[in-house]
Amino acid sequence: MSKGKQGLLFDEGGSSAVKPKAPARKKKAPQTKKSASTRTKAAPRSKKAPGPAPSAESMSKKQREISVSEFFAKNRHLLGFDNPAKALLTTIKELVDNSLDAADEARIPAEVDITIDQISEDRFRVTCTDNGPGIVPKNVPLVFGKLLYGSKFHRLKMSRGQQGIGVSAAGMYGLLTTGHAIRVISRTAKNKPANRFEIAIDTQKNHPAVKKQDEIEWDRPHGTSVEIELEASYRKGHHSVDNYIRQISLANPHATLRYRAPDRANDMDLTVYAGVTNELPPETAEIQPHPYGVELGVLMQMLRETKARTVQNFFHTEFSRVSNKVAGDIAKLARVPANRKPAKVDRKEAEALHKAIPQTKIMAPPTDCIAPIGEELLEKALTSIHPAEFITATTRRPVVYRGNPFLVETAIAYGGAELSADDAAIVYRYANRVPLQYQHGACAISKAVAATDWKKYGLQQPKGSVPVGPMVLMVHIASVWVPFTSESKEAIAHYPEIIKEIKLGLQDCGRKLGAHVRRKRRDADEEKKRSYITKYIPHVATALQEILELSDKDRERTVVTLTDVLERSRKM
Amino acid sequence: MAKAKKAAKKTSAKKSVRKIARKRAPQGEKRIHATDEETMDQIDSTAKRIYDTIHKSGRPDLKLPIRSLSNVSYDPKRGYLEIGNQNKVRTLSVNTVKNFAQTLRMMSLSKELISNNDFATKREAYYISKNWEEAKFDEQPESDTVMDDIEALFSVEAVNREQLRFYPEEHGGSVSGPLVVIDQDNTGRVARIDCSSFGSGAYSVPTSVEALQFETNADFILLIETGGMFQRLQSHRFWERMNCILVEMGGVPTRAVRRFVRRLADEERIPVYAFVDCDPYGIANIYRTIKVGSGSSAHINKFFCVPSARFLGVTPQDIIDYELPTHKLTDVDIKRAKDALKNDPFFKSHPAWKKAIEQLVKMGVRAEQQALAKWGLNYVIDEYLPQKLEHPDKFLP
Ligand SMILES: Nc1ncnc2c1ncn2[C@@H]1O[C@H](COP(=O)(O)OP(=O)(O)OP(=O)(O)O)[C@@H](O)[C@H]1O
Ligand SMILES: [Mg+2]
Numbered sequence: 001m002s003k004g005k006q007g008l009l010f011d012e013g014g015s016s017a018v019k020p021k022a023p024a025r026k027k028k029a030p031q032t033k034k035s036a037s038t039r040t041k042a043a044p045r046s047k048k049a050p051g052p053a054p055s056a057e058s059m060s061k062k063q064r065e066i067s068v069s070e071f072f073a074k075n076r077h078l079l080g081f082d083n084p085a086k087a088l089l090t091t092i093k094e095l096v097d098n099s100l101d102a103a104d105e106a107r108i109p110a111e112v113d114i115t116i117d118q119i120s121e122d123r124f125r126v127t128c129t130d131n132g133p134g135i136v137p138k139n140v141p142l143v144f145g146k147l148l149y150g151s152k153f154h155r156l157k158m159s160r161g162q163q164g165i166g167v168s169a170a171g172m173y174g175l176l177t178t179g180h181a182i183r184v185i186s187r188t189a190k191n192k193p194a195n196r197f198e199i200a201i202d203t204q205k206n207h208p209a210v211k212k213q214d215e216i217e218w219d220r221p222h223g224t225s226v227e228i229e230l231e232a233s234y235r236k237g238h239h240s241v242d243n244y245i246r247q248i249s250l251a252n253p254h255a256t257l258r259y260r261a262p263d264r265a266n267d268m269d270l271t272v273y274a275g276v277t278n279e280l281p282p283e284t285a286e287i288q289p290h291p292y293g294v295e296l297g298v299l300m301q302m303l304r305e306t307k308a309r310t311v312q313n314f315f316h317t318e319f320s321r322v323s324n325k326v327a328g329d330i331a332k333l334a335r336v337p338a339n340r341k342p343a344k345v346d347r348k349e350a351e352a353l354h355k356a357i358p359q360t361k362i363m364a365p366p367t368d369c370i371a372p373i374g375e376e377l378l379e380k381a382l383t384s385i386h387p388a389e390f391i392t393a394t395t396r397r398p399v400v401y402r403g404n405p406f407l408v409e410t411a412i413a414y415g416g417a418e419l420s421a422d423d424a425a426i427v428y429r430y431a432n433r434v435p436l437q438y439q440h441g442a443c444a445i446s447k448a449v450a451a452t453d454w455k456k457y458g459l460q461q462p463k464g465s466v467p468v469g470p471m472v473l474m475v476h477i478a479s480v481w482v483p484f485t486s487e488s489k490e491a492i493a494h495y496p497e498i499i500k501e502i503k504l505g506l507q508d509c510g511r512k513l514g515a516h517v518r519r520k521r522r523d524a525d526e527e528k529k530r531s532y533i534t535k536y537i538p539h540v541a542t543a544l545q546e547i548l549e550l551s552d553k554d555r556e557r558t559v560v561t562l563t564d565v566l567e568r569s570r571k572m
Numbered sequence: 573m574a575k576a577k578k579a580a581k582k583t584s585a586k587k588s589v590r591k592i593a594r595k596r597a598p599q600g601e602k603r604i605h606a607t608d609e610e611t612m613d614q615i616d617s618t619a620k621r622i623y624d625t626i627h628k629s630g631r632p633d634l635k636l637p638i639r640s641l642s643n644v645s646y647d648p649k650r651g652y653l654e655i656g657n658q659n660k661v662r663t664l665s666v667n668t669v670k671n672f673a674q675t676l677r678m679m680s681l682s683k684e685l686i687s688n689n690d691f692a693t694k695r696e697a698y699y700i701s702k703n704w705e706e707a708k709f710d711e712q713p714e715s716d717t718v719m720d721d722i723e724a725l726f727s728v729e730a731v732n733r734e735q736l737r738f739y740p741e742e743h744g745g746s747v748s749g750p751l752v753v754i755d756q757d758n759t760g761r762v763a764r765i766d767c768s769s770f771g772s773g774a775y776s777v778p779t780s781v782e783a784l785q786f787e788t789n790a791d792f793i794l795l796i797e798t799g800g801m802f803q804r805l806q807s808h809r810f811w812e813r814m815n816c817i818l819v820e821m822g823g824v825p826t827r828a829v830r831r832f833v834r835r836l837a838d839e840e841r842i843p844v845y846a847f848v849d850c851d852p853y854g855i856a857n858i859y860r861t862i863k864v865g866s867g868s869s870a871h872i873n874k875f876f877c878v879p880s881a882r883f884l885g886v887t888p889q890d891i892i893d894y895e896l897p898t899h900k901l902t903d904v905d906i907k908r909a910k911d912a913l914k915n916d917p918f919f920k921s922h923p924a925w926k927k928a929i930e931q932l933v934k935m936g937v938r939a940e941q942q943a944l945a946k947w948g949l950n951y952v953i954d955e956y957l958p959q960k961l962e963h964p965d966k967f968l969p
Contacts (some may be wrong), residue, residue, distance in 0.1 A: 528747050536670045539706065543677040543679065547616060566631075
């Protein structure tokens with residue numbers, strides 16, 4: 001429902017750098033005299049171009065449908081394919097997201113193998129193989145060869161993917177840059193054959209073009225393997241694929257990831273992130289929208305389309321957490337007869353109903369639609385990745401933004417040899433267990449981190465930015481519908497409810513961290529004082545020996561007695 | 573031998589130095605400083621007390637008088653800023669053990685210097701501490717503070733830093749005029765120094781002045797703030813013309829200069845006049861310190877100030893009377909002036925000073941002593957000083 005806005009895929013200008021193909025868009029660059037004059041001749045700016053003026057008729061000839069895939073072929077940056085390094089990361093992200101989603105939904109402990117092979121300087125082959133439920137053969141072409149095709153868009157359920165673009169966009173990027181079709185092997189059960197596909201995409205029609213399909217022998221009883229060849233570049237560092245996969249394992253402690261980077265010597269040289277738990281994330285239910293935050297337009301559309309016979313029944317059946325009584329209360333408060341036919345509700349009445357919703361006490365959405373990672377597992381996973389001296393995590397209770405339940409989890413790993421005390425904290429952002437790598441400046445998480453007062457917890461913090469200290473900050477937002485700022489799913493929109501929850505979570509972790517930092521300082525102080533005793537007492541005794549001409553024995557006796565006296569006074 | 577009355581009248585040059593019999597210190601004055609024996613006794617008994625307390629399983633302490641303007645009182649009859657009886661007791665604890673170690677080691681060093689009849693400059697003492705491993709001082713101000721602490725600790729017994737054998741780095745000021753200083757160096761050789769025979773130079777006050785003896789028939793001592801003004805008066809043999817001793821202070825005078833002038837004034841009974849810039853620093857810092865001492869060294873003021881000194885000028889009224897060129901008072905100046913009016917027991921007990929400082933603040937300007945050059949380079953010699961010296965009774969207290 002509130003997907004409405006999310007569904008409008010194209011109204012958002014890409015904020016990422018665009019490499020426009022069309023020179024018309026380019027800013028006017030300083031021109032040579034010659035070209036300037038020819039230009040003036042050809043098209044005087046303020047005057048009409050020669051020839052007949054375009055008419056509605058002539059223009060109508062140029063007006064035609066733009067296929068979605070065509071659009072994206074031109075605007076690949078909208079999906080996170082703006083440069084070769086990012087393209088590699090995005091491709092892996094889409095593949096792994098899908099594998100984990102599928103396995104989780106089928107209640108299979110996920111095992112995902114990711115390999116990257118370098119074929120030439122700027123060409124790579126990415127393979128992602130999972131032990132998920134597989135895809136029925138007839139759907140495979142559509143899943144991989146058609147944009148805006150998927151199982152997750154038309155529902156409110158927590159999952160990594162939600163738009164139905166991801167993997168087909170990656171496939172299209174590969175096809176556009178290398179000419180190689182996407183290769184898929186999938187098998188749904190042991191007693192079913194495995195099918196192999198090669199799928200290209202007809203960008204004009206946004207339709208899959210199956211180039212090859214056959215049955216093959218496959219050593220896996222079920223699962224899916226996807227292979228994409230693409231133009232890319234492999235880098236190390238913060239935005240690296242290596243780092244990314246490490247971060248995935250952190251938010252998916254139940255999954256096992258095996259990863260082979262392109263620079264590895266042989267096939268057996270894998271980085272393995274074994275799951276730290278055998279328990280699957282709790283199964284999440286699909287839910288109906290919650291009334292809080294439903295937009296008026298959406299409400300009116302729902303009233304028109306509902307099968308319910310009465311307004312009261314409409315609220316009860318179409319929304320989550322609305323009992324018959326609550327539905328009646330809403331109608332009463334809005335002064336709309338509870339038995340009015342939904343289709344008969346006019347604009348004014350709809351407005352009244354819409355206003356009545358926030359004034360009615362309605363239970364928070366069910367929590368079983370969101371599966372938090374959980375404090376214990378977060379701490380465990382964080383420990384396995386960052387062996388820090390202090391680790392804490394907080395899982396907040398689910399709340400609602402615009403009728404969508406969401407919850408926030410925060411965790412901090414502090415101290416230890418790996419982390420530098422002089423650098424800004426490393427912030428890991430997650431949405432539905434998926435790490436967000438780019439656009440941190442535009443993300444609600446970064447904003448909430450900077451808006452939290454870390455000085456209270458004994459950390460340094462330059463005004464309006466991330467705190468400084470040896471630490472990793474992790475923030476996870478889980479929701480049935482994560483409000484991203486764009487289709488590339490890189491940053492979370494700045495909803496006040498979301499920012500508030502993140503801050504509360506960070507504050508909770510911050511308080512625990514603050515206690516630790518203070519304790520540590522106190523201990524260091526203690527230690528320093530203790531060393532003071534051993535350092536300076538001998539000097540007191542030496543000076544007394546010199547002045548009073550004491551024997552060495554007397555001096556030693558003084559050291560012992562004075563040490564004793566001070567130790568005792570310290571304990572008081 | 574009171575010569576004060578003569579001072580104002582003297583205008584003609586006089587024979588500069590007349591040898592006269594060495595005078596004794598005025599009777600009845602309390603002992604000025606402890607003997608070496610007494611100083612070592614102080615060190616020993618303090619160490620013994622600490623040692624005994626430790627072995628009775630107690631925590632020893634040191635009682636230090638608080639050294640600041642807030643713990644001084646001023647009685648014009650006594651003539652100096654007197655230390656009050658507020659003490660801070662420093663008990664040996666984990667937090668103070670480093671300071672205790674350093675204080676005791678410094679006392680031990682002092683004892684060693686005395687028994688060897690040697691001394692260490694403050695800087696040398698700082699370097700000696702580098703042998704004390706963890707107890708060494710990182711910066712000299714730290715060792716200076718410990719010295720001051722010991723001095724304050726023993727101040728009741730009249731033990732000064734010099735008796736502890738720690739000497740300051742700075743030189744005393746310059747002196748010239750009808751004065752013979754009888755000095756004795758470490759080898760025991762006696763020297764007679766005629767302060768009128770330094771040509772264009774001057775005699776320089778040594779760091780330790782306690783053993784000096786004087787011969788003079790000067791009528792007064794003129795303390796001069798700046799080297800430039802001293803230079804002018806000295807090279808024009810002003811001291812000869814007025815039969816006076818010129819002392820250059822170079823800002824706030826060192827302990828040695830203050831003690832030198834004090835002894836000279838007391839023992840030879842010569843009046844002392846101060847000639848400084850007319851600004852809050854010249855008045856509230858330089859003059860006040862000469863006259864009654866300072867807050868931070870209140871434990872030694874008794875011996876290190878010149879209560880008989882009077883303020884010749886430049887006064888705020890002089891700025892008007894002599895139409896002197898001025899500068900605006902800075903914020904710091906104004907704060908210093910207000911501070912003097914509000915917190916300084918010396919100024920508070922002299923209405924004449926209160927009036928003068930208030931006048932200065934109201935005028936909002938200051939004038940340097942060298943501003944008199946506006947009327948000619950030697951105006952100060954020919955007009956200003958002689959005119960002022962006609963009426964020493966009108967000098968500010
Ligand atoms: N490895 C897989 N195993 C099983 N089903 C899969 C797998 N990969 C994709 N699918 C199915 O294909 C659909 C389309 O995937 P796609 O990545 O294009 O979109 P999405 O995951 O729904 O949303 P998003 O665009 O946000 O990634 C998914 O909704 C899912 O049903
Ligand atoms: Mg997907």
